Amino acid sequence: MTIQGTIAQWRERLRKKEISPVELVNLTADAIESDTTNAYISCDRQAALKQAESVDVNSPLAGIPIAIKDNINVLGQPTRCASQLLAPFVSPYDATAISLLKQAGGIPLGRTNMDEFAMGASGENSSFGITRNPHAPDHIPGGSSSGSAAAVAGHTSIAALGSDTGGSIRQPAGHCGIVGLKPTYGRVSRYGLVAFASSLDQIGPMTQTVEDSAIILNAICGHDKKDSTSANVEVPNFESFLGRDIKGLRIGVPTEYISSGNHPAIATALQNNIKELENLGAEIVEINLPHAEAVVAAYYIIACAEASSNLSRFDGIRYGKRAENTNGLIELFSRTRNEGFGPEVKRRIILGTYVLSSGYYDAYYTRAQKVRALVAKDFTEAFEKVDLIAGPTSPTPAPRIGDAAENHLQTYLADIYTIPANLTGLPAMSIPAGTAEVGPATLPIGFQLIAPHFREDLLLQTGFALGK
Ligand code: GLN
Numbered sequence: 001m002t003i004q005g006t007i008a009q010w011r012e013r014l015r016k017k018e019i020s021p022v023e024l025v026n027l028t029a030d031a032i033e034s035d036t037t038n039a040y041i042s043c044d045r046q047a048a049l050k051q052a053e054s055v056d057v058n059s060p061l062a063g064i065p066i067a068i069k070d071n072i073n074v075l076g077q078p079t080r081c082a083s084q085l086l087a088p089f090v091s092p093y094d095a096t097a098i099s100l101l102k103q104a105g106g107i108p109l110g111r112t113n114m115d116e117f118a119m120g121a122s123g124e125n126s127s128f129g130i131t132r133n134p135h136a137p138d139h140i141p142g143g144s145s146s147g148s149a150a151a152v153a154g155h156t157s158i159a160a161l162g163s164d165t166g167g168s169i170r171q172p173a174g175h176c177g178i179v180g181l182k183p184t185y186g187r188v189s190r191y192g193l194v195a196f197a198s199s200l201d202q203i204g205p206m207t208q209t210v211e212d213s214a215i216i217l218n219a220i221c222g223h224d225k226k227d228s229t230s231a232n233v234e235v236p237n238f239e240s241f242l243g244r245d246i247k248g249l250r251i252g253v254p255t256e257y258i259s260s261g262n263h264p265a266i267a268t269a270l271q272n273n274i275k276e277l278e279n280l281g282a283e284i285v286e287i288n289l290p291h292a293e294a295v296v297a298a299y300y301i302i303a304c305a306e307a308s309s310n311l312s313r314f315d316g317i318r319y320g321k322r323a324e325n326t327n328g329l330i331e332l333f334s335r336t337r338n339e340g341f342g343p344e345v346k347r348r349i350i351l352g353t354y355v356l357s358s359g360y361y362d363a364y365y366t367r368a369q370k371v372r373a374l375v376a377k378d379f380t381e382a383f384e385k386v387d388l389i390a391g392p393t394s395p396t397p398a399p400r401i402g403d404a405a406e407n408h409l410q411t412y413l414a415d416i417y418t419i420p421a422n423l424t425g426l427p428a429m430s431i432p433a434g435t436a437e438v439g440p441a442t443l444p445i446g447f448q449l450i451a452p453h454f455r456e457d458l459l460l461q462t463g464f465a466l467g468k
Helices: 007-015 023-033 045-052 094-101 146-153 171-174 208-221 262-281 293-311 329-340 343-356 361-385 408-413 419-424 454-464
Strands: 040-043 065-067 107-112 159-164 179-182 202-207 250-254 283-287 388-392 429-437 442-451
Touching: 007 023, 007 208, 023 065, 023 343, 040 146, 045 107, 045 329, 065 146, 094 262, 094 408, 107 146, 107 343, 146 159, 146 171, 146 454, 159 171, 159 179, 159 419, 171 179, 179 208, 179 454, 202 208, 208 429, 208 454, 250 262, 250 361, 262 283, 262 343, 262 429, 262 442, 283 361, 293 343, 293 361, 293 408, 293 419, 343 361, 361 388, 361 408, 361 419, 388 454, 429 454
Parallel strands: 065 107, 065 159, 250 283, 250 388
Antiparallel strands: 040 107, 159 202, 179 202, 179 429, 388 442, 429 442
C-alpha cells in the first residue's frame, strides 16, 4: 500500500472535504506500515490522529502528515538519531521547525531512519538497520537522511523533513529522485535539532515536487530567539515565485564540476539540464571555484571537531542510555559511550578530538577554517558574475549496499559537490535530473542549484521552471 499524490494535491482534497485529516493520517500510517525499505524507526498513529481531529483544513498544510528525521525533536516521540545511545530517549519538547509545522497544520507522522547522528552518506550507519533505495533494493538510498528520502520516493509518506550538514538532504534526494532543499544557514531554526556540527547543520524539506518544497519552507522558516544563529530576515511567500520565467537569469557552471571523476550518466544529465536552462532563456556562464578540491578535507576536519564537542553531552547521565553495573563515574561515562555509539560515530569523535588537541589544532583545525574562508570567497566572487550556480549533486548514482563500508575515503570524497553550500551557509537544492543504468538497476540522478544567501526563491523559481 502506498500514498500517491503531492502536498498541493492532498491540500486541495482536504479543503474540498473530499477526505478528512483523520482519514489521511490513517491512509499514511497504513502506507508506513507496509514500507519495505526500512525507512522508519517508529510511527505513532494515535498521536497523529489526535492532532488530526482538531486541525484546520484551511491552514497552509491543511492536515498533511509529514515524516520527520529521527534527529528532530517531536514532543512525546522517541528521538534516537538512529543510535543505541538514545534508544530510551523521548523528546520533552518540539523543535521550533516542528512547532511551526504544526501551527501551519502539518502533522508529524513517522520517525525516519538515518545514519547514526547524521554521520554518513549511505544510511548504512544506522543502528536500526540499513535503508534500501525504493528504486533498487540492492542500492543505498543515500544519507544521512536515508529514511526521509526512501519514504518520499517510495510513496509511504507525502513529504518529509531532513537535516543537511554536508549534503544529507540533497544527496539522498538525488539518489532517490526527489527534491531536497537545504535552506540558507540561519533560515530555519536549529532549536530542537540534535546537533552534529552546529556551524553547518540545517533542517529542510524533502518532497516530490518543487512546489511542495516551497509549501513546507513557508511553514518552517523564520527568526527564533531560541537559536542564536537564527537570522532575523524577512520570509517571502516562496510559492509566489513558482511559475515566473527565468529569462536572462545568469547561471554559472563551475569548470571544476565538469570532472572526469563524474559517472558518464551524471555528465550527460548535467549537460541536458544546462541545455534545458538555456532553452528556457537563462544565460549559461562558465565560472571557476578554485578551492573546489579542498572542501572535503576542510569539511571533515570541521565537522568532526564540532561533533566531538557536541556529542560530549551524551555521558550516560543526562540523555538516553546508561551502562549498567559500572564502577565509578569515569567507567560509567566510557562504558555508556562505548556501548551506545556505533563505529562511524566513534571514528568521528576520535578524529575531532585529535584535530582539536594542542599541537595539532593549528595544523588541522585552523587551516581548515582558513580553507573555509577561501571557499566562501570563491562563491562571493562567483555570485558577482552569476545569479545561480548549477552542477551535479553527487559524482555517481547510488552505490550498491556494502560499497561504502568497504571504502570510507571514497564515500567522504563523494560529498564534494554538496559540502560547499554547508561551509558557506548558502542555500542549495537537488532536483531530479534523469536516470542512470547501473547493472540491472535504473537509478535516479540529481542536479544541484546553489543560490546566494537567502535566495531560496531563485532555487524554487528555477527548479519549477525546469518542470520539477
Ligand atoms: N556525508 C556527510 C557526512 O557524513 C554529510 C552528513 C550530513 O549532511 N548530515 O558527514
